[in-house]
Amino acid sequence: MQLDIFNDSRDVMLRNDVLSALKQYDAAGARRALQALANEYPDDDVLVYFGPIVNALEGRSTAPCGRHEAALQACQALSHEVQPAVARAFPGQSGATWLAPLWAELAGRAAALPFRAEHADAHAAPLFLLAARWAEASDAISRIASWRRIPAPLCWMTEARYRLDGLDAAWPFLVELAWLSPSRFDQLLSRLDDACVNRLRRAFDMSFQGAGDLGDLAWFPAWVLTDKTGLAPLFKRAEPSRQNAPERAAKVMLGLLSLERQGRHHELLETRRELQALNAALYAAYMKTR
Template sequence: MQQLDIFADSRDVMLRNDVSECLQQRDTASARSALEALAGEYPDDVDLPALTVLVDALEAKAVVRFADHEALAVARRALANEVVPAAVRVLPRHAAQPLVASLWRSLALRAAALPFSAAADDCHAAPLWLRAGDWEAARECVKGIESWWHLAAPLAWMTEACYRADGLDAAWPLLAELAWLAPARFVALLPVLGDASLDALRRRFDAEFPGKGDSEDFRFFPAWLVLVKPVLAGRLAEARVRREHKPSRATALLSEILRREREGDQHELVGLREQLCRLHGGLFDIYMSTRKVQHR
């Protein structure tokens, strides 16, 4: 019976681990040497392509700033589509994220001088800082964009940064502003945040709100929240009201109606309710149904 040579049969594992360890330590020269040793002895190793991608990425980590948005777009696609999947494939879970974060951080630093462009709204340093997990850097970056709260992408970035840094309660005003301004962006952000309570509210809104069934309905999500979660009225009142937008006015109007109800001001309530009915009949119906339940 042939005896198993444990060292020989685990040689490939040892060489792969050597590359992995060097990558985790950001030791570029040693990572290249370990990779060449693995390729020399096991040229058909199943993990060799992914490890090569990671070593190449570590070597290519540059400090030269991007000349334009297109250069950043190319580098971003390569990192997202090639490097990140390679790291997930061959590195331990606890090690893949820090390596990938360091590469996103490098891109963010190189993109620092690029201005915001609506035509290439993902080619900016702010979303790269978010990918790197540096919420404060992302916030500071967004603050450098003129009138960022009027722009869909920067407002979405600021909303995510606020949520990551301070939690859902702090993010409600920005979530409301994003829903009013860019409902499609708002809907796209929800799975990114992955907040269980927010997802539950989204499902309830989908089931209850009398809209068209598309993302545009979510412009009225903050107003609907005032009705189904009155405890949030105070937080939502901190959002920058857009008087020219019906959804924003509806949210402010419902908050005012709730305040008048608490004060027992029946005379003012009549006029405010009429305004709500003219503004959005569906919201008015939801409002009246909640009042009927309360007074049964």
């Protein structure tokens, strides 16, 4: 919402009073300004979304969440009630920036809660991500036992590493996530919106002849190596996961690239047959570039 601060009409002045207080996170001032607006213009449309924002400011707390359910309830209130209202009041990225301190506060309140897969959104890590506090998110994830073998925390760490250090640092985690949870991999690519990865994803979707569902994305790392051989050193850093067929195919692709560099033709032919047995579509993509 953009209000003309040079417009001297009474309703615009009162709206700007509310906005000014909200920008300063002044709960008491925002409530007074909102009440003044409601008194004079009870049918003003902005009351519908100013109200939840002021309520959120008045309800701010640093008290620890004693139970996962309490953290989830607070998270849902911010997501479903406050965030849409903030998007109306503060257009564009400014809305996310305004909300960041509230997400950070909730992350702090949830910091003592252990990770529970059934209550994953109640963990501090995804809340720190929403607050754009990447290092704190990474620290919270690192304290989860076996986080690299669990889809949710692996996804969170992948985003944290991307935000902190860029795509090269995130590639090993992206590879592991594609193997472990293609659906979360798909969701994360949408959030990251990285131009390089987006180009690869579009090419993969157009050319890979798989089952035609999200499960195909597990083959994405191996497929990338059929053309982007320069990524091999980064992909080698991915740790073993479930040892499923897509993971084995990626390992075979890394082996093929090594054999090609060494000119070991007999072993190369045998390894190509291994790739073909794992996935004919992947083998076809590989041979197309040879």
